[in-house]
Amino acid sequence: MKSFTYERAASPAEAVAAAARVPDAKFIAGGTNLLDLMKLEIETPGHLIDVNGLGLDKIEPTNEGGLRIGALVRNTDLAADARVRRDYGVLSRALLAGASGQLRNKATTAGNLLQRTRCPYFYDTNMPCNKRQPGSGCAAIGGFSRQHAVLGASEACIAVHPSDMAVAMRALDATVETVKANGTTRSIAIADFHRLPGDTPDKETVLDAGELITAVTLPKPIGGTHIYRKVRDRASYAFALVSVAAIVQRDGTGNVALGGVAHKPWRMEAAEAQMPRGATAVAERLLADAKPTSDNAFKLPLVRRTLAGALAEAKG
Amino acid sequence: MSAPVPLALTVNGVEVARAVAPRTTLADFLRLDLELTGTHTGCEMGACGACLVMMDGVPVHSCLVLAVQAEGAVIETVEGLSERGAIAELQQAFHQRNALQCGFCTPGVLVNAHALLEHGGVPTREDIRDALSGNYCRCTGYEAIVDAIETTARLRAGAEGQP
Numbered sequence: 001m002k003s004f005t006y007e008r009a010a011s012p013a014e015a016v017a018a019a020a021r022v023p024d025a026k027f028i029a030g031g032t033n034l035l036d037l038m039k040l041e042i043e044t045p046g047h048l049i050d051v052n053g054l055g056l057d058k059i060e061p062t063n064e065g066g067l068r069i070g071a072l073v074r075n076t077d078l079a080a081d082a083r084v085r086r087d088y089g090v091l092s093r094a095l096l097a098g099a100s101g102q103l104r105n106k107a108t109t110a111g112n113l114l115q116r117t118r119c120p121y122f123y124d125t126n127m128p129c130n131k132r133q134p135g136s137g138c139a140a141i142g143g144f145s146r147q148h149a150v151l152g153a154s155e156a157c158i159a160v161h162p163s164d165m166a167v168a169m170r171a172l173d174a175t176v177e178t179v180k181a182n183g184t185t186r187s188i189a190i191a192d193f194h195r196l197p198g199d200t201p202d203k204e205t206v207l208d209a210g211e212l213i214t215a216v217t218l219p220k221p222i223g224g225t226h227i228y229r230k231v232r233d234r235a236s237y238a239f240a241l242v243s244v245a246a247i248v249q250r251d252g253t254g255n256v257a258l259g260g261v262a263h264k265p266w267r268m269e270a271a272e273a274q275m276p277r278g279a280t281a282v283a284e285r286l287l288a289d290a291k292p293t294s295d296n297a298f299k300l301p302l303v304r305r306t307l308a309g310a311l312a313e314a315k316g
Numbered sequence: 317m318s319a320p321v322p323l324a325l326t327v328n329g330v331e332v333a334r335a336v337a338p339r340t341t342l343a344d345f346l347r348l349d350l351e352l353t354g355t356h357t358g359c360e361m362g363a364c365g366a367c368l369v370m371m372d373g374v375p376v377h378s379c380l381v382l383a384v385q386a387e388g389a390v391i392e393t394v395e396g397l398s399e400r401g402a403i404a405e406l407q408q409a410f411h412q413r414n415a416l417q418c419g420f421c422t423p424g425v426l427v428n429a430h431a432l433l434e435h436g437g438v439p440t441r442e443d444i445r446d447a448l449s450g451n452y453c454r455c456t457g458y459e460a461i462v463d464a465i466e467t468t469a470r471l472r473a474g475a476e477g478q479p
Binding site for chain 2: 002003004005006028030031032035036039048050052076080100101102103105106141236237315
């Protein structure tokens with residue numbers, strides 16, 4: 001790991017001011033992804049701003065009847081929260097499907113959204129990767145691409161976003177709250193928060209440099225049956241090949257988001273309009289523009305079957 | 317190299333104050349500065365679980381925590397758990413059931429098993445396997461490890477049930 005300087009911020013204002021002052025600074029919270037990337041020198045910040053002391057570790061009701069989840073709430077605590085389990089079951093299940101209990105003890109809500117892809121070529125500094133080193137090429141295209149994207153990819157990058165939590169938050173229409181160094185705050189719909197790779201796969205979110213996530217807000221509970229179904233190469237502690245977050249209402253309508261298939265959680269309102277017609281119709285619409293590689297074409301039938309299984313489970 | 321930062325924390329019940337470089341991980345601080353080499357470093361990326369320690373009451377990967385981030389924290393390593401007898405039954409059960417071969421993963425497994433059993437009750441084998449999903453044992457001793465943890469949980473539950 002390259003050396004760096006370190007400071008502890010005591011407030012969000014102090015943290016963003018520090019980030020504005022030092023150009024190659026990064027925020028560190030749980031560190032469960034940043035530190036392994038720093039060891040591999042994929043991330044090489046000159047300065048770390050520890051945000052663990054910011055007090056953003058509470059889950060509070062909002063005036064609109066939803067929940068405001070502080071950026072520093074640990075994945076373990078979020079999954080175990082009684083309100084989350086009762087009203088946002090898909091989120092609790094998605095969290096528990098991710099990582100290991102010990103990583104979840106450290107990993108934070110904001111950090112989970114900001115984790116980097118697990119594309120093996122991104123991690124291998126001997127290989128070209130447009131995400132790690134813009135302009136160097138993509139070794140996954142034409143390489144071993146079993147885990148990679150089948151939707152929304154580009155000529156520059158076919159990596160997938162690894163988070164389970166983000167897929168549930170997409171199905172729940174969460175909002176990401178941030179603050180910038182000049183004090184301005186903004187609310188970003190989760191649908192707009194992660195970017196598709198396009199020509200700049202190194203830019204994974206719409207956050208500006210030095211912008212800090214302070215919370216993730218969930219709207220008022222929408223009821224329904226909450227399912228999170230994750231398919232992976234082994235039963236635990238692996239990233240999704242395909243995952244489905246589904247919230248299904250009694251009348252057969254509902255919300256569906258996919259994980260493991262794109263550079264961001266994948267949800268199409270046009271596909272949800274097909275819900276009353278059944279899983280096949282929904283999957284057909286979701287996958288209409290799919291462009292799999294020869295290695296990951298299996299993900300298309302896997303999405304169809306996983307979605308069918310999830311919706312059948314919701315019907316009971 | 318960035319200047320050392322003052323660090324004060326509690327390790328195995330003892331208050332420790334040192335100066336550490338910001339890039340020193342908690343695992344390296346424990347092993348190299350405090351010579352508590354029971355905490356092992358394996359994958360160095362949170363996958364293998366050999367470096368697990370108790371931090372403020374929960375098991376975490378000491379390889380993915382900077383030592384400076386443990387300011388004010390209460391850390392307990394496998395040495396601390398062992399010396400205060402907290403894992404004596406687990407150690408006995410691991411010994412009896414041959415739940416280790418080379419032993420490299422064992423400190424992390426013991427820390428994790430200790431955390432699991434702290435919740436009380438008798439976890440199912442499925443619960444135990446799930447709790448251990450982040451502990452790699454390359455001698456493939458999982459069945460015996462699950463046996464030993466289950467035996468300990470039953471022993472403790474039985475002991476508590478007696479008048």
